[in-house]
């Protein structure tokens with residue numbers, strides 16, 4: 352058992368640390384010297400050029416990856432994207448039309464609701480491209496096109512490398528589409544590719560925050576409520592971070608779009624409430640600093656996760672975690688990493704079974 356876990360106490364930590372390798376396997380074979388080469392797709396260039404709308408459908412963390420996917424796809428392709436939870440999509444009589452694409456995301460490829468959503472899309476005559484980790488799984492088999500994340504087997508119930516490789520695959524798809532559609536200029540395209548190449552190395556560097564996040568987890572493991580705030584892509588990261596905490600440490604936590612604080616959640620902030628503020632996007636940085644001031648004024652303890660250079664945060668937050676600076680669209684690959692570590696160590700501190708949290712299953716094959 353210990354050997355299987357590669358010397359780590361839990362599969363989850365092994366899988367967190369495998370992320371640089373998993374990203375290399377997912378991304379590198381698909382990068383050419385100056386472009387992106389995806390495996391043979393049934394989608395033609397003509398179809399890609401004509402997409403009017405994309406529907407991304409998934410469950411759990413894969414749905415969070417989808418939310419990131421929407422930002423990225425809309426930002427670089429200017430195609431409207433809808434993101435749905437599979438169990439909602441299948442029962443809401445979704446409106447799909449001829450020039451739509453459905454992107455299904457699933458680590459296991461066996462989630463019942465996601466598979467049903469795929470069948471609904473196909474029934475309505477829409478092409479389905481899936482992003483899946485388990486080779487030959489039901490979702491992979493039934494999709495028109497499948498792009499595999501090469502994360503390797505994921506054993507821990509709470510996904511880590513599954514999620515970050517899904518993000519990297521979404522970047523690849525968005526950039527591939529951008530090339531076909533001519534929606535991004537060559538210089539920016541090349542910059543994005545350069546950043547994609549650096550993803551594994553930067554991930555490895557950020558995972559060195561291990562000790563720091565363990566120390567913070569020790570300090571805050573007693574908390575029963577945690578609020579995680581962010582805007583834009585940082586809000587998507589907040590949702591994933593919050594899910595991780597809930598899943599494995601059983602702490603009640605809420606992700607909030609920072610601008611919405613004033614419409615509700617701020618009433619829950621009192622002396623000693625832990626707020627984690629994610630502020631990795633340059634154009635929204637000042638907004639987050641203001642939100643941190645608001646919760647500090649009500650007595651919150653604040654851990655901020657931001658990018659190098661964002662010095663103003665030190666003046667307002669209790670703790671600041673710095674990440675390397677990258678183009679905004681890639682921040683999602685990094686801001687989630689310290690939170691994976693934080694959730695892991697908090698669960699360990701609280702004596703939880705990290706790999707097999709109560710009531711949860713790795714793959715939910717029933718409704």
Ligand code: G6P
Nearest residue numbers: 410411412413457458459462510
């Ligand atoms: C379960 C797992 C989650 C996962 C979700 C979707 O709830 O506990 O970690 O995100 O299913 O799974 P999938 O295999 O479709 O990505």
